[in-house]
Amino acid sequence: EVQLVESGGGLVQAGGSLRLSCAASGFTFDDYAIGWFRQAPGKEREGVSCIKSRYGVTNYADFVKGRFTISSDSAKNTLYLQMNTLKPEDTAVYYCGVDRTSYYCSLRESMVDYWGKGTLVTVSS
Numbered sequence: 001e002v003q004l005v006e007s008g009g010g011l012v013q014a015g016g017s018l019r020l021s022c023a024a025s026g027f028t029f030d031d032y033a034i035g036w037f038r039q040a041p042g043k044e045r046e047g048v049s050c051i052k053s054r055y056g057v058t059n060y061a062d063f064v065k066g067r068f069t070i071s072s073d074s075a076k077n078t079l080y081l082q083m084n085t086l087k088p089e090d091t092a093v094y095y096c097g098v099d100r101t102s103y104y105c106s107l108r109e110s111m112v113d114y115w116g117k118g119t120l121v122t123v124s125s
Helices: none
Strands: 003-007 010-013 018-025 033-039 046-052 057-060 068-073 078-083 092-099 119-124
Parallel strands (some): 010 119
Antiparallel strands (some): 033 046, 033 092, 046 057
């Protein structure tokens, strides 16, 4: 059974940093693409960043390029998202998701087969 558990969210001031973690189990970490998605209040969930560790491929949404960095530790089956220079508009619940289909990785929510329960990030102005 695939399980994804996010952690690391919290309250931070604008310009600050947070690192999110997603502990994964129930599958071989390098076999699938895995990524971060977020849902802000009143908005649809959107892709933030993803990685296919097997090929060393990463992908970022334009609105986080240069500020967020995705990484993974296959030995620990853990996905990370380092978020720097946070903005109030980054406030959202952040989810990790596993995509079993994409050859590399996709930021499309429709490609995700498994979801974690999310961790809340609040950025104050």
